[in-house]
Each structure stands twice: as C-alpha cells, then as structure tokens.
Amino acid sequence: MATATYIIRSPAVILSGKGTVSDQKTASPFQIPQFSMNRRRFTALFASLHDDNNTSDGSNKIRKAVGLEKLFEDSPYDVSKDSPLHPRPLTSTQLPNTISDGPRLRVAYQGVRGAYSEAAAEKAYPNCEPVPCDQFDAAFEAVEKWLVDRAVLPIENSLGGSIHRNYDLLLRHNLHIVGEVKLAVHHCLLANHGVRVEDLKRVLSHPQALAQCEYTLTKIGLSREAIDDTALAAKHVAFEKLKDTGAVASSMAAKIYGLNILAENIQDDCDNVTRFLMLAREPIIPGVEKPFKTSIVFSLEEGPGVLFKALAVFALRQINLTKIESRPLRNQPLRASDDNNNGSKYFDYLFYVDFEASMAEERAQNALRHLKEFATFLRVLGSYAVDTTML
Numbered sequence: 001m002a003t004a005t006y007i008i009r010s011p012a013v014i015l016s017g018k019g020t021v022s023d024q025k026t027a028s029p030f031q032i033p034q035f036s037m038n039r040r041r042f043t044a045l046f047a048s049l050h051d052d053n054n055t056s057d058g059s060n061k062i063r064k065a066v067g068l069e070k071l072f073e074d075s076p077y078d079v080s081k082d083s084p085l086h087p088r089p090l091t092s093t094q095l096p097n098t099i100s101d102g103p104r105l106r107v108a109y110q111g112v113r114g115a116y117s118e119a120a121a122e123k124a125y126p127n128c129e130p131v132p133c134d135q136f137d138a139a140f141e142a143v144e145k146w147l148v149d150r151a152v153l154p155i156e157n158s159l160g161g162s163i164h165r166n167y168d169l170l171l172r173h174n175l176h177i178v179g180e181v182k183l184a185v186h187h188c189l190l191a192n193h194g195v196r197v198e199d200l201k202r203v204l205s206h207p208q209a210l211a212q213c214e215y216t217l218t219k220i221g222l223s224r225e226a227i228d229d230t231a232l233a234a235k236h237v238a239f240e241k242l243k244d245t246g247a248v249a250s251s252m253a254a255k256i257y258g259l260n261i262l263a264e265n266i267q268d269d270c271d272n273v274t275r276f277l278m279l280a281r282e283p284i285i286p287g288v289e290k291p292f293k294t295s296i297v298f299s300l301e302e303g304p305g306v307l308f309k310a311l312a313v314f315a316l317r318q319i320n321l322t323k324i325e326s327r328p329l330r331n332q333p334l335r336a337s338d339d340n341n342n343g344s345k346y347f348d349y350l351f352y353v354d355f356e357a358s359m360a361e362e363r364a365q366n367a368l369r370h371l372k373e374f375a376t377f378l379r380v381l382g383s384y385a386v387d388t389t390m391l
C-alpha cells in the first residue's frame with residue numbers, strides 16, 4: 001500500500017480522512033511561554049486530530065488531487081528539526097497592530113502601487129513595507145520562499161462575492177490565515193487631464209472592480225476591459241496617454257499616476273467592502289480574549305443529507321457560520337453514482353466554511369472532531385481575530 005510521510009508543522013493543520021498516513025511527525029508547534037490556554041489539552045487535541053488510522057484509499061486520492069502531498073517538500077528548511085531559525089509562532093495579541101514594532105514587516109500584495117490590496121496590507125500591518133506581486137500565486141510563493149513575511153490577499157467582496165482563485169490557492173499552498181482585514185472600497189472613474197466623460201469609449205480595471213461598478217458603467221455606456229489590478233489600469237491609461245480610455249481605480253492611484261478624477265464613488269452600492277486575509281508561514285495560537293473566527297476546508301462522501309450532517313456539527317453547538325463556499329475538487333475524475341446507478345455523473349466538491357469560534361474553545365474542537373468522523377478530508381486554514389474595526 002502506498003504511504004506518504006507528512007510533517008505536521010503546525011497545530012492548526014488537520015489532515016484527515018480515510019487514507020493511510022503511515023509516518024506522521026509533529027514539529028514543536030508551541031514555543032511561546034506566554035501561551036495562556038490549556039496547552040496540554042490543545043496539544044493532545046491536535047495530536048488526536050492528526051492521528052489517522054483509517055485505511056481505505058479515499059484521502060490519499062484527495063491529497064493527491066489538491067496537491068497536499070507536496071505541502072512540505074518545498075519547505076526552505078525542515079521545521080521538524082530544532083533550529084534557531086525557526087520563528088516563534090505569532091500570538092493573537094501580537095496581531096495586527098503591534099507587529100510593526102522592530103524591523104519593518106514585508107507584506108506581499110497583488111497589484112502595483114495604488115491598488116486596494118496595498119491599502120489593505122497597510123491597514124493590516126501599519127508601517128509595513130508593502131511588496132507588490134503580479135499575481136496571487138506570486139504573493140503566496142513570496143511568503144513560502146521567505147522573500148516576505150506576510151501576504152494580504154482579497155477573499156470576498158460585498159458586491160462581487162468570492163474571489164475563487166484565492167480559495168483554490170489557500171489549499172494549494174501551505175500558508176496559515178492569521179487575521180482578516182476589511183477595507184471600504186470607493187471606486188473613481190479616472191482619465192488623463194483634459195479628457196471628459198463624453199470622450200471615453202472604454203474603461204479598464206480589475207474584473208471585480210468592473211463588476212462592482214456595473215450599473216454606473218452601463219449608464220455611461222462604456223465598454224469594459226479586464227486588467228490585473230485597478231492601479232495597473234490607471235498606470236496604463238497614464239503611461240499610454242490614452243484619450244478614449246479611462247480606468248476604474250482608487251483616488252490614491254489617481255494621485256500616484258497623475259490622473260484626473262472624473263467621478264467618485266461610482267460603485268453600485270455605497271457600502272462596498274472587500275475582506276482580505278492575512279497569511280503567514282506559521283499559525284497564531286488561537287485565543288479567546290476577543291472574537292475569533294476559524295476557517296476550515298473539508299470534503300465529504302456523496303450521499304443524501306451529508307452536507308446537512310456536516311453543518312449540523314456546528315448548529316448543535318450553537319456555532320454561527322459566517323461563510324460557506326464550495327469549489328470543485330480539481331483533478332478528481334468524475335464519479336459515477338453507485339446507488340441506483342442510472343449512469344449519472346457528478347462532481348466532487350471542497351467546502352470552505354468560516355465559523356464564529358476560536359480553536360481554543362472546546363465547542364469548536366468538539367465540532368471538528370465530530371466532523372472528522374465522516375469528512376473525507378479536513379484542514380484548518382486558520383483561527384484568527386475577527387476584524388471588528390469600523391470601516
């Protein structure tokens with residue numbers, strides 16, 4: 001039977017399911033002396049959640065499908081070995097504000113200067129050094145390869161919905177969610193000086209930004225063209241000195257690239273908020289001193305009421321869910337329905353759930369233990385403080 005070696009390097013990662021994980025190692029997850037919760041119980045809990053004695057082939061297939069087998073292979077150093085280089089896990093109380101003490105934290109974001117993601121990085125980590133990345137993948141990789149300390153990436157918007165790419169990348173990469181930050185997004189219509197709204201034929205921006213301004217752009221009658229980020233759209237319009245093309249971007253982008261603001265607040269709803277995730281190589285130790293949220297991803301066997309059963313583990317413990325998202329389980333061949341086989345085929349899905357509880361709480365631990373009884377795969381993406389700041 002094929003076996004895989006997993007180095008479980010954090011207490012916040014759970015690999016579970018019906019496959020064989022023959023040789024698990026746990027790498028010194030707790031190094032913080034001021035760790036305040038019942039450390040022994042927490043360690044025992046994670047050890048038990050990692051302890052997978054099931055033997056059917058289900059989860060190995062899933063791990064292969066989502067690339068989990070690669071999780072630790074590319075690690076710049078093996079954290080299972082004691083090393084002075086091993087950074088201490090961040091504590092929840094260090095985040096997000098006190099993190100800027102000491103040397104400036106380098107924070108990757110997707111886009112160029114003036115992108116909303118840069119503003120989100122600065123809100124998440126005041127006084128940080130924002131590091132632009134061309135794509136979301138590059139931001140994930142920059143953290144993994146120790147080029148930067150953190151990444152701040154958008155995950156959902158109140159008008160446009162989920163940013164699916166980042167849901168997929170969360171699973172493909174080996175980073176932990178250590179916080180969230182919400183940013184009010186006020187879009188402007190930008191153009192070169194001397195250009196009027198009537199002169200414009202098209203507008204460039206990030207697809208999310210274009211979707212958020214759908215109504216206004218249709219009213220003006222502009223054709224839309226997608227570009228990697230809002231600030232890059234502004235930069236392109238400015239550098240190419242375009243006369244018939246505008247950009248949807250921030251007032252900061254207008255300032256940086258010397259564009260004129262033709263219209264402000266052009267998003268379809270004045271309450272336009274994007275939620276960003278703060279990602280790090282190490283998880284934080286979850287606390288209970290302030291409102292916490294936990295993000296997980298899991299998959300289930302096919303069958304009637306299975307998702308209902310999965311969600312009931314939270315309802316039974318009065319745990320509120322704040323988000324549920326399903327994504328196709330990539331590289332998983334289409335399965336034929338075995339019961340009442342009528343030749344129908346269906347897809348397999350991963351379910352991403354955010355719930356309002358800390359992994360330091362017994363009810364959250366029990367809920368996940370319960371879920372693990374029938375989930376074919378389960379991973380905790382992070383347990384982190386809720387962003388309760390006023391926008």
Ligand SMILES: O=C(O)C(=O)C[C@]1(C(=O)O)C=C[C@@H](O)C=C1
Nearest residue numbers: 115116117154206208229230274
């Ligand atoms: O293009 C930018 O400026 C970004 O930061 C990206 C992004 C996104 O991906 O949703 C971020 C916030 C806004 O919702 C629009 C675009």
